[in-house]
Amino acid sequence: MQEHPIELELRAELSASVKSNILEKLKEIGSLTSNTKRLSVMFFGEVNGQKLDIRVRVTNGNCEVVSKAGIFGSHNRTEVSQSITKEQFIGMVRFLSQLKFETKIGERETTNFELPNNIIASVVSAKHICYLELEKISTSAEEKANHIELQNLASQLAVTLINTEDEFQELIKRLNNEVDWFFNYTPEDYKELETTLHNYFS
Numbered sequence: 001m002q003e004h005p006i007e008l009e010l011r012a013e014l015s016a017s018v019k020s021n022i023l024e025k026l027k028e029i030g031s032l033t034s035n036t037k038r039l040s041v042m043f044f045g046e047v048n049g050q051k052l053d054i055r056v057r058v059t060n061g062n063c064e065v066v067s068k069a070g071i072f073g074s075h076n077r078t079e080v081s082q083s084i085t086k087e088q089f090i091g092m093v094r095f096l097s098q099l100k101f102e103t104k105i106g107e108r109e110t111t112n113f114e115l116p117n118n119i120i121a122s123v124v125s126a127k128h129i130c131y132l133e134l135e136k137i138s139t140s141a142e143e144k145a146n147h148i149e150l151q152n153l154a155s156q157l158a159v160t161l162i163n164t165e166d167e168f169q170e171l172i173k174r175l176n177n178e179v180d181w182f183f184n185y186t187p188e189d190y191k192e193l194e195t196t197l198h199n200y201f202s
Contacts, residue, residue, distance in 0.1 A: 007079045009135045010150045012159035019130050030115035036060050038108045041093050045101030056092045058200045103183040126179045
């Protein structure tokens with residue numbers, strides 16, 4: 001059986017003043033690859049003791065379902081994705097509602113850079129909250145060395161990494177309270193989701 005890739009990812013929160021500086025540094029050491037606008041319906045739960053983060057999302061008009069397995073906020077979750085059509089988006093949300101997972105709606109604008117050694121750097125904005133993601137797809141054999149490489153890059157950029165689950169949960173709490181909204185599968189929630197989704201194709 002083929003090993004699922006590990007999404008090795010480190011994060012650091014950025015203040016508004018630091019954000020512009022980081023963008024300039026990333027332009028110097030890498031190349032800008034895309035600017036994205038994304039709407040995600042995020043399902044958080046657990047199956048057989050394994051934490052799952054499943055997302056039905058649209059990014060610049062392209063829809064997909066992504067499943068990430070592993071502790072939320074960890075740097076080494078496995079990931080599987082499947083493209084869907086925009087007509088399947090709401091149906092997939094209804095399908096996954098059967099899992100009874102905690103569900104949130106989030107919107108993000110992201111600037112993506114390709115850096116040397118197959119590293120992807122993303123500056124993510126969620127209204128007034130901003131954070132940096134440093135990612136390198138890895139195998140289990142490569143994970144340790146690649147983790148050190150990403151830590152060294154974070155030091156080069158002079159950012160303070162989110163190192164613990166508690167720190168990550170504090171960021172999630174603020175996103176919950178100030179940016180994202182909980183989806184409770186009411187007719188009103190579906191209507192609001194459909195209206196918001198329409199904006200990503202107009």
